[in-house]
Amino acid sequence: MQPEAAIAKDFAPILLPIARLPGHRERLLSVSEVAELLSVSDATVYALCARGILAHVRVLNAIRVAPASVNAMLMSPHRRVGSNG
Numbered sequence: 001m002q003p004e005a006a007i008a009k010d011f012a013p014i015l016l017p018i019a020r021l022p023g024h025r026e027r028l029l030s031v032s033e034v035a036e037l038l039s040v041s042d043a044t045v046y047a048l049c050a051r052g053i054l055a056h057v058r059v060l061n062a063i064r065v066a067p068a069s070v071n072a073m074l075m076s077p078h079r080r081v082g083s084n085g
Contacts, residue, residue: 028057028064037070
C-alpha cells in the first residue's frame, strides 16, 4: 500500500496563473455561459478557443474562460464571432 500524497488545499493558483494576482477572485465562465453572453452556440465558443481567438484555460477536461478574456476578444479590432463576425 502506498502512502497518501499530501494534497494542497488551494490548487487553483498552481493551475491558473491569473488566480495568483493579489485580491483576484474573478469566477471563470463555462463554455455554455460564454455562448449565452455572445449569443452563439457552444460549438462556436469551442472553435474560438481552438483558433486562439478566445483565451481560455483547461481545468481537467473542461474549458473555462475569464470574463476579461471575453471582453478583450470583443474589444479586439480583428474580432470575428460566429459567421457574421
